[in-house]
Amino acid sequence: MSIQKTMTINMGPQHPSTHGVLRVVVELDGETVVKARPVVGYLHTGIEKTMESKLYYKALPCTDRMDYLAPMSNNLGFCLAVEKLMDIEVPEKVKWARVCLAELTRVNSHLVWLGTHALDLGAMSMLLYAFRERELIIDIYEACGGQRMMTSYIRVGGLAHELPKDFEKKVRKMIKVIRERLNDYETLLTNNEIFIQRTRGVALLSAEDAINLSLSGPLLRGSGVARDLRKDNPYSGYENFDFDVAVSNSCDAYGRYLLRIEEIRQSLRICEQAIDGMPEGPYRAHVPGVVLPPKEDIMYKMESMIFHFKIITEGFKAPTGSVYQAIESPKGELGFFITGDGTTQPRRVRVRPPSFINLAALPKMCEGGLFSDVVCAIGSIDIVWEKLTDDVV
Amino acid sequence: MMEQAVNISENIELFVKNEFGDAVLGVDYFRGDMTISIKAESLFDLCEALMSDDDLAVNFLADITTVDWLGHDKAQSGRFEVVYNLCSIKHKYRFFISVHLPEENPTIRSLVDLWEGANWMEREVFDLFGIVFDGHPDLTKILTPDELEGHPLRKDFPLTYEVPQFSWNKDDPPEVIK
Numbered sequence: 001m002s003i004q005k006t007m008t009i010n011m012g013p014q015h016p017s018t019h020g021v022l023r024v025v026v027e028l029d030g031e032t033v034v035k036a037r038p039v040v041g042y043l044h045t046g047i048e049k050t051m052e053s054k055l056y057y058k059a060l061p062c063t064d065r066m067d068y069l070a071p072m073s074n075n076l077g078f079c080l081a082v083e084k085l086m087d088i089e090v091p092e093k094v095k096w097a098r099v100c101l102a103e104l105t106r107v108n109s110h111l112v113w114l115g116t117h118a119l120d121l122g123a124m125s126m127l128l129y130a131f132r133e134r135e136l137i138i139d140i141y142e143a144c145g146g147q148r149m150m151t152s153y154i155r156v157g158g159l160a161h162e163l164p165k166d167f168e169k170k171v172r173k174m175i176k177v178i179r180e181r182l183n184d185y186e187t188l189l190t191n192n193e194i195f196i197q198r199t200r201g202v203a204l205l206s207a208e209d210a211i212n213l214s215l216s217g218p219l220l221r222g223s224g225v226a227r228d229l230r231k232d233n234p235y236s237g238y239e240n241f242d243f244d245v246a247v248s249n250s251c252d253a254y255g256r257y258l259l260r261i262e263e264i265r266q267s268l269r270i271c272e273q274a275i276d277g278m279p280e281g282p283y284r285a286h287v288p289g290v291v292l293p294p295k296e297d298i299m300y301k302m303e304s305m306i307f308h309f310k311i312i313t314e315g316f317k318a319p320t321g322s323v324y325q326a327i328e329s330p331k332g333e334l335g336f337f338i339t340g341d342g343t344t345q346p347r348r349v350r351v352r353p354p355s356f357i358n359l360a361a362l363p364k365m366c367e368g369g370l371f372s373d374v375v376c377a378i379g380s381i382d383i384v385w386e387k388l389t390d391d392v393v
Numbered sequence: 394m395m396e397q398a399v400n401i402s403e404n405i406e407l408f409v410k411n412e413f414g415d416a417v418l419g420v421d422y423f424r425g426d427m428t429i430s431i432k433a434e435s436l437f438d439l440c441e442a443l444m445s446d447d448d449l450a451v452n453f454l455a456d457i458t459t460v461d462w463l464g465h466d467k468a469q470s471g472r473f474e475v476v477y478n479l480c481s482i483k484h485k486y487r488f489f490i491s492v493h494l495p496e497e498n499p500t501i502r503s504l505v506d507l508w509e510g511a512n513w514m515e516r517e518v519f520d521l522f523g524i525v526f527d528g529h530p531d532l533t534k535i536l537t538p539d540e541l542e543g544h545p546l547r548k549d550f551p552l553t554y555e556v557p558q559f560s561w562n563k564d565d566p567p568e569v570i571k
Contacts, residue, residue, distance in 0.1 A: 041536040049545055053552050084424050211482065214454050214510025225482065232485040320467075321423040322460065324478060324489070337476070339460050347465070350458040352478075357456075360513040 006034055009371075013042050017120045017375040019383060024362070028371055036366040036374065038359055051349040055315035056082050057156060057292070059349065064150040066351065067384045069112050071141075072098075072105040073329040075154035080235055081325035081336035082156045085318050086290055093281035094158045095237035100171065100274035101144070101154065102236075102327070103267040107178065108137045109330035109382075110260045110267075117257070117379040118189060121198045126188060133181055136174040143170060157291030158284030171275050175268045182264060189257070199254040203365040203377035206251060213361045216354055217332025218263065219381060222256040224249040229328040236327075240277075241270050253380040260382075290316045315344035322348075331355050331382055355383045401484045402427050405449055413439050418470075428476075428489040436477075436492055437502040443479070444507055453480040454504065455487065457514040459522045463548040472496040473524060477504075494524065503529040521546040 012023035021042035027035040047066060051059040063074040076098055083090065115130030138148045143164040145153035153160050164170075189195045205215075210223040220227055228245040230238040246262035248255035285291050292311055293304035318340030326335035332354030339348040358381050365377040406420055409429055416435035421428045431439060443451040456478040462468040471493030480487045494501060503526035504511040515526040516535040523544035526532055543550050 041534075041538075044536040046545060049552060052546075087424065209509075211452055212509050214456075214508060214514075216455075227482050233487070322428070322476065322489075323424050324426065324456075324487070326455070326487075333455065335456060335478070337456070337458055337478070341462075341465055341467075347462070348458070348460040350456070352456045352458075356517075357510060357513065360510060 005029060011374065013039075017378060019116060019378075022359075022378070022383070024374065024378075026366075026371065026374065031370050031372075033366045033369055033371055033374065036363045038362050040356070040359065048349050048351060052346055055344055056318065056346060057311060057315060059346070060155065061150065061152045064152055066353075067109075067329070067331070067355075068149050069109040069384055070105045070330050071149060071151045072101045072154060073109075073327060073334060075152060076102050076236065077325060077327045077329065077334050077336045079154050079156050080327065081323055081338045082318075084323045084325050085321070085338055085340055086156075086287075086316070088157055088285055088287050088290065090158055090285045091281045091283075092237070092279045094283060094285070096274050096278050097159060097163055097283070098154055098236050099238060099241065100271050100278075103270045103274070104137050104140060104171070104174075106267045106330045107264050107271075108134055110264050111137075111178075113260065113330075113379075113382045114185065114257075117382075118195070120375050120379045121195060123189060123192070123195060126185065129181065129185065129188075133178050136170075136177060140167070140170050140174065143167065155284075155292070157287060158282070161295075162283050168275050168278075171271055175272055178264070179268055182261065186261065190261075196254060198373075198376055199252065199257060199380075200250075201252050201254075202369065202373045203253045203380050204251050205361060205365055209364055210361070213357075213364065215332070215358050215361055217328070217330070217358065217382075218256055218259050219332065219358050219361065221246060222248045222259050222380075223251045229326055229333060233326070235325065241273050243270050253376050256380045317342060317344055318346070326352065329354060331384065332358055355381070359383060401449070401481065401486045402488065405429075405443070405451070405486075405488060408443070408446065408449060409439065412442055426487070426489060428491050430491045430493070433492045433494060433501050436490070437504065437507075439490070440477070440479075440504060440507055449481060450483040451479050451481045453482050454478070454508040454510055454514075455480050457504075457511060457518055459518050459524060459546075461522065461546065461548045468496075471499075473499050473522060475501060475518070475524060498525075499523070500525045500527055502527050503532075505529055520544070523547065 006027050006029045009026045009028055011026055012018050013021040023039040025037045026033055047062050051062050060078060063078045064071040066074050111130045111134045115127035118126035141151050142148050145151035145160060205223050207223045207225050210220050210225060224247060226245050226247045231245055243266045246259045248259040284294055288307055293307055297304035298308050320340055320342050322339040324335055324337045326333050334354055335352035337350035338346050341347040362377060366374050410417055413435055416432045418430040443449055458476050460474040462472055462474060473494040475492045475494060477490040492501060503515055515529055518524050519526060519532055520534045520536050521544055
């Protein structure tokens with residue numbers, strides 16, 4: 001009779017550290033992980049199919065729901081892709097406002113990541129602090145789009161409304177507060193012996209593996225590859241901003257933590273520049289028949305009224321062809337691949353989901369490590385399930 | 394930087410036309426992005442050549458997706474268009490390779506031997522479009538439930554709505570609205 005040396009354990013799909021519904025089938029030899037197999041798809045919502053059944057304009061609110069921590073990034077990616085397909089140039093002010101909002105989103109997403117990741121590793125107070133600071137950003141969202149999470153504020157061709165009057169004041173306050181509090185976080189975690197022991201040298205991933213596995217975002221930069229789409233293929237006017245790409249060569253979970261903290265600092269820097277240099281101008285492009293006319297015009301201009309009616313009821317026809325627009329979302333490369341076919345609905349909307357593709361690296365990060373480090377590896381990927389599973393979202 | 398992008402796209406176009414002249418069906422520019430249409434059987438060799446060429450350094454497979462052209466003129470060259478999104482991190486350049494596959498038995502060689510990242514992307518395309526990737530180590534469903542039949546992102550798969558089951562309607566069978 002042969003003796004089985006390994007034991008197979010099922011983790012999830014309702015495990016608290018997975019922040020959603022991820023199941024990992026882990027094969028253990030004692031405490032060491034021999035094999036890990038992630039099972040996804042518990043939250044597949046079919047958002048792509050839904051978007052394909054709507055007019056271009058009306059598919060937008062679906063994008064918020066893919067990643068509830070980064071709604072503005074998702075709006076931005078979709079709008080840039082549709083604008084590329086329709087060949088629309090937006091006003092300068094819109095570009096600057098979008099950059100500012102996208103960077104706010106990055107701070108928001110990284111703060112939640114920081115809180116939940118630290119919570120997974122036992123540092124409970126971090127969660128409360130991170131959510132307290134996040135409230136400042138959520139308030140700005142609320143002032144802009146009227147909603148705290150599903151904002152749909154960035155629209156095809158511009159923004160939904162003019163920026164709120166106290167936008168500048170609120171953003172400046174947020175920058176000041178978070179900059180100070182980041183130092184507090186670092187005193188809690190960066191030199192914390194327990195945190196270091198749980199993260200340093202854990203969930204290792206070499207640069208070759210990271211490229212071979214198509215990873216992006218902090219996971220790729222955490223392995224020493226300086227690929228940031230904001231620098232490499234600038235969109236929405238990122239080339240006008242002065243910031244550094246954070247890179248860590250340590251390839252482990254601790255390096256990814258330091259990298260994300262640095263990214264928050266850089267994002268605040270970009271926000272500050274965007275606020276300082278925000279140009280004056282309209283908040284929406286003037287492209288009759290494609291971009292909705294400003295709400296103020298509809299009441300007393302006949303053409304605006306007609307275009308408004310036509311765009312809402314019929315939509316606009318897109319040319320036949322495919323475009324791909326990628327942005328550097330907080331989780332990595334978020335790409336929208338949109339195919340037009342001469343009708344008012346997209347033939348294909350493909351979202352390149354950064355979380356989903358990054359999760360494929362989980363076996364590589366876990367195997368050979370300890371079972372308790374699986375939690376740390378999942379945390380350091382930074383998964384949001386909706387994003388994962390719309391495509392898994 | 395703009396100039397560099399022009400150079401690299403020309404280099405890739407030349408390279409592909411010189412090495413795989415017979416396989417290239419067309420090179421297309423739309424909104425500044427290059428798409429190379431090739432025959433399905435040379436996909437693997439082309440990607441391998443692009444990857445191992447040190448000057449071009451096409452080392453990053455960003456995405457694999459598919460467009461279903463059912464009922465459109467484009468379906469004449471094959472109903473399914475599989476699009477490979479390739480990047481060169483060194484040159485900061487992105488381009489696309491497109492392959493048309495027929496409606497009956499759409500099969501193409503898997504790229505997992507070149508990029509491990511292709512594993513989940515190909516499983517997703519297999520699950521949602523029913524494209525078979527030859528040589529894939531574990532071609533199983535990834536997103537949809539095991540009992541679901543068909544491939545949801547195909548255009549002939551209906552967009553349906555199922556009434557959720559609560560305590561007040563638990564005895565009614567779920568109604569599928571098409």
